Amino acid sequence: xxxxxxxxxxxxxxxxxxxxxxxxxxxxxxxxxxxxxxxxxxxxxxxxxxxxxxxxxxxxxxxxxxxxxxxxxxxxxxxxxxxxxxxxxxxxxxxxxxxxxxxxxxxxxxxxxxxxxxxxxxxxxxxxxxxxxxxxxxxxxxxxxxxxxxxxxxxxxxxxxxxxxxxxxxxxxxxxxxxxxxxxxxxxxxxxxxxxxxxxxxxxxxxxxxxxxxxxxxxxxxxxxxxxxxxxxxxxxxxxxxxxxxxxxxxxxxxxxxxxxxxxxxxxxxxxx
Amino acid sequence: xxxxxxxxxxxxxxxxxxxxxxxxxxxxxxxxxxxxxxxxxxxxxxxxxxxxxxxxxxxxxxxxxxxxxxxxxxxxxxxxxxxxxxxxxxxxxxxxxxxxxxxxxxxxxxxxxxxxxxxxxxxxxxxxxxxxxxxxxxxxxxxxxxxxxxxxxxxxxxxxxxxxxxxxxxxxxxxxxxxxxxxxxxxxxxxxxxxxxxxxxxxxxxxxxxxxxxxxxxxxxxxxxxxxxxxxxxxxxxxxxxxxxxxxxxxxxxxxxxxxxxxxxxxxxxxxxxxxxxxxxxxxxxxxxxxxxxxx
Numbered sequence: 280x281x282x283x284x285x286x287x288x289x290x291x292x293x294x295x296x297x298x299x300x301x302x303x304x305x306x307x308x309x310x311x312x313x314x315x316x317x318x319x320x321x322x323x324x325x326x327x328x329x330x331x332x333x334x335x336x337x338x339x340x341x342x343x344x345x346x347x348x349x350x351x352x353x354x355x356x357x358x359x360x361x362x363x364x365x366x367x368x369x370x371x372x373x374x375x376x377x378x379x380x381x382x383x384x385x386x387x388x389x390x391x392x393x394x395x396x397x398x399x400x401x402x403x404x405x406x407x408x409x410x411x412x413x414x415x416x417x418x419x420x421x422x423x424x425x426x427x428x429x430x431x432x433x434x435x436x437x438x439x440x441x442x443x444x445x446x447x448x449x450x451x452x453x454x455x456x457x458x459x460x461x462x463x464x465x466x467x468x469x470x471x472x473x474x475x476x477x478x479x480x481x482x483x484x485x486x487x488x489x490x491x492x493x494x495x496x497x498x499x500x501x502x503x504x505x506x507x508x509x510x511x512x513x514x515x516x517x518x519x520x521x522x523x524x525x526x527x528x529x530x531x532x533x534x535x536x537x538x539x540x541x542x543x544x545x546x547x548x549x550x551x552x
Numbered sequence: 553x554x555x556x557x558x559x560x561x562x563x564x565x566x567x568x569x570x571x572x573x574x575x576x577x578x579x580x581x582x583x584x585x586x587x588x589x590x591x592x593x594x595x596x597x598x599x600x601x602x603x604x605x606x607x608x609x610x611x612x613x614x615x616x617x618x619x620x621x622x623x624x625x626x627x628x629x630x631x632x633x634x635x636x637x638x639x640x641x642x643x644x645x646x647x648x649x650x651x652x653x654x655x656x657x658x659x660x661x662x663x664x665x666x667x668x669x670x671x672x673x674x675x676x677x678x679x680x681x682x683x684x685x686x687x688x689x690x691x692x693x694x695x696x697x698x699x700x701x702x703x704x705x706x707x708x709x710x711x712x713x714x715x716x717x718x719x720x721x722x723x724x725x726x727x728x729x730x731x732x733x734x735x736x737x738x739x740x741x742x743x744x745x746x747x748x749x750x751x752x753x754x755x756x757x758x759x760x761x762x763x764x765x766x767x768x769x770x771x772x773x774x775x776x777x778x779x780x781x782x783x784x785x786x787x788x789x790x791x792x793x794x795x796x797x798x799x800x801x802x803x804x805x806x807x808x809x810x811x812x813x814x815x816x817x818x819x820x821x822x823x824x825x826x827x828x829x830x831x832x833x834x835x836x837x838x839x840x841x842x843x844x845x846x847x848x
Binding site for chain 2: 286289290292293296297299300301302303304306307310318319320321322323364365366368369371372373376378388391393394395396397398399400401402403404405406408421422424425427430455456459480483484486487491501502503505506509516519520522523526527530531534538541542545546
């Protein structure tokens with residue numbers, strides 16, 4: 280009897296926490312569908328009285344949100360593609376080649392992870408300026424595509440792949456590139472999905488770097504556009520919420536579809552030793 | 553068996569060259585810049601920058617705004633960090649409880665804020681914190697609490713950002729703790745129960761010590777992340793009111809990209825870097841001590 284009561288209380292407590300974590304998204308969605316002014320009523324509404332899509336229409340027809348969406352998408356896909364290639368190659372080398380300096384080189388990379396990105400921000404900005412890559416997608420992609428975390432992730436996974444597979448292919452006369460392309464990549468599929476997911480979400484959600492590199496308005500990504508929209512439309516709660524929905528929903532959908540892989544990434548990254 | 557002696561170079565080159573060009577060399581360049589008066593005039597012609605040695609660092613030490621930003625960032629890290637870790641640990645223990653049903657649902661719900669876009673979430677919370685029609689004041693009024701001007705009052709602005717950060721980030725640490733909890737052998741708890749240990753004693757003498765390595769890892773990534781506080785004040789308060797939420801990175805951004813004081817901004821970046829290195833060393837020492845303690 281006492282146990283039953285305790286269990287009910289426990290589940291109610293958990294439900295309360297879940298409500299707290301989900302409620303801001305619920306309110307965001309509801310407010311985005313309210314007619315102008317309804318979201319700033321007092322007392323606040325938990326549900327729209329009448330539904331309207333006007334803010335979404337407004338965002339896409341007048342405020343260029345389609346373009347920002349496309350910028351975010353192309354950038355995230357671009358970073359992901361390059362990051363998969365570059366980091367899987369390096370991860371393969373660290374996991375499967377024996378060469379001088381391998382251990383100290385890898386250890387050095389891992390300890391460099393403590394260097395905050397803000398330290399390199401100013402010189403990289405100047406470098407991109409010299410290269411003429413400011414206000415271009417490549418200005419965002421190039422500095423972010425190689426990631427120490429990505430190399431680490433791939434290496435950890437490939438260390439579990441038996442060497443005999445590679446040896447056998449070598450005896451059959453396969454070159455290293457063929458081994459990488461035909462054996463390693465297919466075997467590493469799960470961890471590649473994990474890395475792709477982390478990279479895509481990281482790029483989609485990133486703010487500081489696109490803010491600095493992409494200052495031309497037609498190149499804004501969604502987070503940058505959202506933050507600049509706030510300047511003019513801070514009173515248009517419903518419009519801002521519609522913009523937030525458009526920003527958040529794609530990344531949520533991608534996460535929900537592939538959450539299994541995301542969790543695996545946290546396990547590999549978190550239980551390192 | 554014929555493998556090229558240099559094949560590894562081919563595979564390493566793309567990643568290492570980009571890391572070198574866009575990460576390691578820029579660290580050195582930043583160190584150099586931090587010793588110059590690199591500003592908007594030097595932007596067009598690098599030769600215009602003059603060498604100042606440690607002048608920028610001295611300037612930082614005498615800059616009240618820098619101290620304000622440093623204080624605010626420490627406030628955010630020292631209050632927000634432990635709070636986030638405690639909430640994520642409690643959530644992980646709760647998610648790991650045997651009596652829990654709908655486990656996957658709760659795990660997903662707790663984790664949702666982590667994957668969503670920080671800027672969008674900050675925009676949403678800006679309205680939730682609104683002094684007049686915001687949902688948070690409305691709910692608090694149910695407990696008889698007077699409306700609080702969360703983002704407009706220098707006393708409350710930082711706590712408001714901390715609350716948002718805990719909400720946004722605890723799910724990530726929670727999953728790492730959960731993995732740590734699931735790695736603790738069940739037999740430890742069984743024998744403790746046979747010895748008559750109650751639930752609290754089991755948590756205190758088994759769960760917490762067993763989770764020590766995980767806790768260090770979680771602490772360090774949380775602290776490093778929190779020291780880089782930027783988007784929340786940028787979107788929600790612009791560092792205000794009265795600079796109450798001006799963070800180091802926001803100040804660095806303003807100095808570097810608004811006033812083009814890139815030399816001075818680099819020295820601020822290096823002070824941040826130095827703080828993180830000291831923390832990294834402390835973490836390493838703690839880890840060694842715990843490892844040694846565990847072996848005895």
